[in-house]
Amino acid sequence: MNNIASAVQAAIETGLEKYQLPSSDSAVTLLLMIAAHESGGFTYCKQLNGPALGLFQMEPDTFDFVMGYIARTGKFTTLQNTQCENMVTYADFAAAIARVYFWTFPEALPNADDLMGLAEYAKKYWNTSEGKATAEKYYNDYNRYVLGQ
Numbered sequence: 001m002n003n004i005a006s007a008v009q010a011a012i013e014t015g016l017e018k019y020q021l022p023s024s025d026s027a028v029t030l031l032l033m034i035a036a037h038e039s040g041g042f043t044y045c046k047q048l049n050g051p052a053l054g055l056f057q058m059e060p061d062t063f064d065f066v067m068g069y070i071a072r073t074g075k076f077t078t079l080q081n082t083q084c085e086n087m088v089t090y091a092d093f094a095a096a097i098a099r100v101y102f103w104t105f106p107e108a109l110p111n112a113d114d115l116m117g118l119a120e121y122a123k124k125y126w127n128t129s130e131g132k133a134t135a136e137k138y139y140n141d142y143n144r145y146v147l148g149q
Contacts, residue, residue, distance in 0.1 A: 002145075002148055008035050008055060014095075015096040024112070026118070033138050034122050036145040037133060037138045039056075042145060045088045054091070066101050067079075115142060123138060
């Protein structure tokens, strides 16, 4: 793993701990995979021609959904009273918001060593059927930008 990927992984782990969120190797690997792909190899924190923000390229509407989930359920209240623009500046915060988003789905995360399963999960829930990404692209970007393969 290169220095940038290591720093992003540390930010993910810090965010999950700091905001007292459920953590697992699967969650960390999934978030690292999404960041590797969505940020163009850890390059962009703001979408060039769109509204998405942070290494995970979360759109403001999705951020609002997460904040609404927190308000409705009373879960993960360490993330209250925040602004979506913070995802650009604070990678740990962006990771925490992304983790809560995945918490809203009933399907369990694939095992951490099931990289293609995680890539398919990312496509299904993060990028959705309407997005341009593919599971293969998530998988390949993780291998390229995180594992250096």
